[in-house]
Amino acid sequence: MNPRLLLTIGLGGVAALDAVPVGQTLLSQPLVTAVVLGALWNQPALALSVGIVLQILAASTLPVGARTPEDYALGGVVGCGVALVLFTSQPYNLARDACAFAGVVSGLVAAVAGVPFIKWQRRRNEALSRWCEEALRAGSERAPGAAHVAAVVLAFAIGVALTAIFLAAGYWLLRGTVETQTLRLGRAWSFAHPLWMGLGLAQLLNAFVQRRLVRAALFGASLVAAWAFLVIEGS
Amino acid sequence: MPGLSLVDRLRMAGRSSLLQATWNYERQQGVGWAWSLAPALERFYPDRATRLDRLAEHTAFFNTQPTLASLALGAAAMLEEQRAATGQPDAAGMTRIKNAMGSSLAAIGDRLFWFTLRPLSALIGTLLATASPWLGALALVLCYNAVHQTVRVLGISWGYRLGPAVLSPVLRGRLERMIHAGALLGVAAAGALVAALLVPGGRPSPLEFQLLLAGGLVVGLVATGRVRPSPTEWALGVAALSWAGAWLS
Numbered sequence: 001m002n003p004r005l006l007l008t009i010g011l012g013g014v015a016a017l018d019a020v021p022v023g024q025t026l027l028s029q030p031l032v033t034a035v036v037l038g039a040l041w042n043q044p045a046l047a048l049s050v051g052i053v054l055q056i057l058a059a060s061t062l063p064v065g066a067r068t069p070e071d072y073a074l075g076g077v078v079g080c081g082v083a084l085v086l087f088t089s090q091p092y093n094l095a096r097d098a099c100a101f102a103g104v105v106s107g108l109v110a111a112v113a114g115v116p117f118i119k120w121q122r123r124r125n126e127a128l129s130r131w132c133e134e135a136l137r138a139g140s141e142r143a144p145g146a147a148h149v150a151a152v153v154l155a156f157a158i159g160v161a162l163t164a165i166f167l168a169a170g171y172w173l174l175r176g177t178v179e180t181q182t183l184r185l186g187r188a189w190s191f192a193h194p195l196w197m198g199l200g201l202a203q204l205l206n207a208f209v210q211r212r213l214v215r216a217a218l219f220g221a222s223l224v225a226a227w228a229f230l231v232i233e234g235s
Numbered sequence: 236m237p238g239l240s241l242v243d244r245l246r247m248a249g250r251s252s253l254l255q256a257t258w259n260y261e262r263q264q265g266v267g268w269a270w271s272l273a274p275a276l277e278r279f280y281p282d283r284a285t286r287l288d289r290l291a292e293h294t295a296f297f298n299t300q301p302t303l304a305s306l307a308l309g310a311a312a313m314l315e316e317q318r319a320a321t322g323q324p325d326a327a328g329m330t331r332i333k334n335a336m337g338s339s340l341a342a343i344g345d346r347l348f349w350f351t352l353r354p355l356s357a358l359i360g361t362l363l364a365t366a367s368p369w370l371g372a373l374a375l376v377l378c379y380n381a382v383h384q385t386v387r388v389l390g391i392s393w394g395y396r397l398g399p400a401v402l403s404p405v406l407r408g409r410l411e412r413m414i415h416a417g418a419l420l421g422v423a424a425a426g427a428l429v430a431a432l433l434v435p436g437g438r439p440s441p442l443e444f445q446l447l448l449a450g451g452l453v454v455g456l457v458a459t460g461r462v463r464p465s466p467t468e469w470a471l472g473v474a475a476l477s478w479a480g481a482w483l484s
Contacts, residue, residue, distance in 0.1 A: 031372055204358060
């Protein structure tokens, strides 16, 4: 098997670990995994364009309370992975935007479809938790450590398996469409890209501004200042 | 009885990184909490039977924001030290204190880490990634972990030193100020990112892009008032509409 593909699948496992069970260091965020995958597949621009869209949408999805949020650790790796695998199988650079669109859609679908697997994993952990308590009562002091090893291995295995499945499904389902509908998919990207960015940024703005006039004014001032700076720098 | 050594506290901090590994609907962080607290229990309870009993007791339901959990862990270690020496607080008292700390820390921790620091890191990372992808990714990780890892490692010592009083009005005030500052930085970063999308490299992006970006912002702001559809469901709807639009155009 292609070693780059194997590493991509392995990254899916690592991202699944970082997202919740180990560390929560944000290494699993779509922007970070996109940069790594872009370097791995030698297509940094394509990976970044997919990663930025998924990152902005992921940032507005929060793991608070009882709600199980969409799995953007999986979505980020799958989205970039599908875009990169599709692009490397296309003969023309023209297919870049079509692959980016297919990648983001695959990433979104994987993020949503990953939720039932997170819930399943948490139900498996219930059994692990009960076993741990019984083992402790029976005198095994190492039970909590063993339970953690088992949970980490399970999370990694689920991450790897889901990444492989979604990558394969994305590639087989979308390859034909990308080949025959390159221009239409490219056009769809030109519509969807700004809409996705606007949608995600609106969620973040709402979270930060919280109907406070000073913060809204700061947003406006920052926009105008950055716009003026970029225009002056560019000229 | 010797108190917690630096090595004990570092072991607890390291283990608290896996606090969520066994998260489940029944006990939530219970097993992770017990395992993180185990180095302190080893220190304070030389008798194996008592230690096992305490460890099993700590596998009961517990949940809080995972980073600030280190403060509660340190405070629980301090209470266990007191309990080993005097017998107080008892098991019920310990549970009450743990749950009170868990709820309070979750209330402020969710706002600081999930609602402020994570989106802020994402915005700064994305903004810098438009100039240099690696710089953007590095900035995202460093911006978040500068606070996250510091609190995770030092929080054990703070909690151990102060006990349940660690969640004092002074600390709450500091965290509230961090949330406020983070929100201000966040809106500034969002403004700069919108500008970078409108005039990438100083040249205006196509009018169609600018109009659609504005449209996305307006739809997004209208959608924020509703729980359903979620942002991801909206994004999937946008994908379907864009695909249909590409066919029609």
